[in-house]
Amino acid sequence: MVSFTHFLILFFPLASFLIFLYKWQHLRRNHTGKRLPPSPRKIPVIGNLHQLGPLPHRSLQSLSQKHGPLMLLHFGRVPVLVATSAEAAREIMKNQDLIFSNRPKLTIPDKLMYESRDVAFSRYGEYWRKMKSICVLQLLSTKRVHSFRRVREEETSLMVDNIAKLLLLPGCNNNNNNNDDDNRVVINLSDMFILLMNDVLCRVVLGRKYSGGEDDDREFKTMSHESSILLGTFCVADYINIPNWLGWLITGGLYAKVDKLAKRLDRFLESVVEEHRSKIGENTSTDFVDILLETQRENGKDHIDDDAVKAIILDIFVAGTDTTYTVLEWAMTELLRYPNTMSKLQNEVRKVVGENKEFVTEDDLDKMHYLKAVIKESLRLHTPVPLLAPRESIKDTKVMGYDVAAGTHVLVNAWSIARDPTMWENPEEFNPDRFMNTDVDFKGQHFEYIPFGAGRRGCPGITFAMVVNELALAKLVHRFNFDLPDNDGGARKNDSDVAEAAGLTVRKKFPLFVVATPSL
Numbered sequence: 001m002v003s004f005t006h007f008l009i010l011f012f013p014l015a016s017f018l019i020f021l022y023k024w025q026h027l028r029r030n031h032t033g034k035r036l037p038p039s040p041r042k043i044p045v046i047g048n049l050h051q052l053g054p055l056p057h058r059s060l061q062s063l064s065q066k067h068g069p070l071m072l073l074h075f076g077r078v079p080v081l082v083a084t085s086a087e088a089a090r091e092i093m094k095n096q097d098l099i100f101s102n103r104p105k106l107t108i109p110d111k112l113m114y115e116s117r118d119v120a121f122s123r124y125g126e127y128w129r130k131m132k133s134i135c136v137l138q139l140l141s142t143k144r145v146h147s148f149r150r151v152r153e154e155e156t157s158l159m160v161d162n163i164a165k166l167l168l169l170p171g172c173n174n175n176n177n178n179n180d181d182d183n184r185v186v187i188n189l190s191d192m193f194i195l196l197m198n199d200v201l202c203r204v205v206l207g208r209k210y211s212g213g214e215d216d217d218r219e220f221k222t223m224s225h226e227s228s229i230l231l232g233t234f235c236v237a238d239y240i241n242i243p244n245w246l247g248w249l250i251t252g253g254l255y256a257k258v259d260k261l262a263k264r265l266d267r268f269l270e271s272v273v274e275e276h277r278s279k280i281g282e283n284t285s286t287d288f289v290d291i292l293l294e295t296q297r298e299n300g301k302d303h304i305d306d307d308a309v310k311a312i313i314l315d316i317f318v319a320g321t322d323t324t325y326t327v328l329e330w331a332m333t334e335l336l337r338y339p340n341t342m343s344k345l346q347n348e349v350r351k352v353v354g355e356n357k358e359f360v361t362e363d364d365l366d367k368m369h370y371l372k373a374v375i376k377e378s379l380r381l382h383t384p385v386p387l388l389a390p391r392e393s394i395k396d397t398k399v400m401g402y403d404v405a406a407g408t409h410v411l412v413n414a415w416s417i418a419r420d421p422t423m424w425e426n427p428e429e430f431n432p433d434r435f436m437n438t439d440v441d442f443k444g445q446h447f448e449y450i451p452f453g454a455g456r457r458g459c460p461g462i463t464f465a466m467v468v469n470e471l472a473l474a475k476l477v478h479r480f481n482f483d484l485p486d487n488d489g490g491a492r493k494n495d496s497d498v499a500e501a502a503g504l505t506v507r508k509k510f511p512l513f514v515v516a517t518p519s520l
């Protein structure tokens, strides 16, 4: 028989254990009885902001390894749900896409994008639906993208011709391109890619290039670049309640900078719109501004007014430039790190083009399966927008059994999901072959691979981005062989490095310098 002493010995540890379990469970629910996702420890006022670091996708990956695929963080006063698994992403962007289709209201996009009257930063609702449908059906449809084939072919040819010209000029030395010890010309490919994307977008959207020597032209390129940087800048006042005077001290300089840029941009965009209006009826080729103004004429300014036209133009530049050229930058970086992969790609491209043709055309691309796999793999390993664009829940809901309150911001760590070892074999390795015999693609159906997002808010620029990238990469590896510079001192030390620069779009930290030799 169990004595009273034995009973006490068993009872107290058991009771303590049960009380601990109860308290622990209780702690996991807040005082309203909600079951909240796991959270890393936060500190007063700033919450978890101190845990983000310069490359938040990496810091959030580490936190998720400790706290799980669904975490609740706090950026100051704002609750932020972070999803780091394909399952969590599917739940948010597919099963509950409507609930998570809002974008948070943020000060900088509001100031730069005409009170967020663009597509990417616009709040979910009737206005966004109208603008998104103009984007999807009129500006970025497959048919429209194909109609700009000539622009892409001319601009990609110009890029390779410019490289070829540099090779004919031993001894050429300018700010961007230097000479190797043995007089091989060292080329800054990153600059070439930025120029390519900027020129393609200018011709498609505005009707002409703005990269010439004239001041106005140069100014637009600078303004577009500054906008991308400012839109990726963290604005403290959006997250932390601070007294007005302190807010002014902390953000005053930033706001003044954004306001000044917004005014300069508006002057420029206004002149572009007026120039297009004055040419209506002339038999010139159609660009995006023409299409937007025609939509305005057909449906009235209530449907789409001038500010909306200007906001969409700016949106296309901000959403389409860095995201697209950075894929080329990373793909070339990885191809230089994996010479066998480079050879395999060159063999494919040269075989498809054949001996009788001088250069690659868009018709060739459908036959270049390995080329497509190389670009897909680059998008996987170097997801250009690693945390996608932030979303916001429009009502209280439950995700994977956890309560999520209305107004919670949401980040999906697509970069980390694309490196999840439970989904991908040797995920850190650049191996395009993994895409050769699979139907996994980036169109938003396979949640282990979502570089363009998914659902209602998914990227409408996929076709636009893919075709120009495929053509540019094919032309480069067809026409040249590439190597890294020998005397890799100074900035070139990190040429083949995969270091990332901080920002909304993750570009290479150091420009990609290469040595090119003609292959033909």
Ligand code: HEM
Binding pocket: 119, 120, 121, 132, 135, 140, 315, 316, 319, 320, 321, 323, 324, 327, 384, 385, 388, 389, 390, 451, 452, 453, 454, 455, 456, 457, 458, 459, 460, 461, 462, 464, 465
């Ligand atoms: C490789 C290149 C690109 C990548 C990786 C990319 C990625 C993305 C991502 C991750 C989003 C947010 C999706 C979400 O919230 O689920 C997005 C949205 C968007 N992208 Fe792209 N993008 C690229 C190229 C382009 C291009 C070339 C354009 C236009 C010409 C464009 C226009 C847009 C727009 C307008 C949105 C906002 C959609 C909305 O909020 O409804 N993107 N993109």
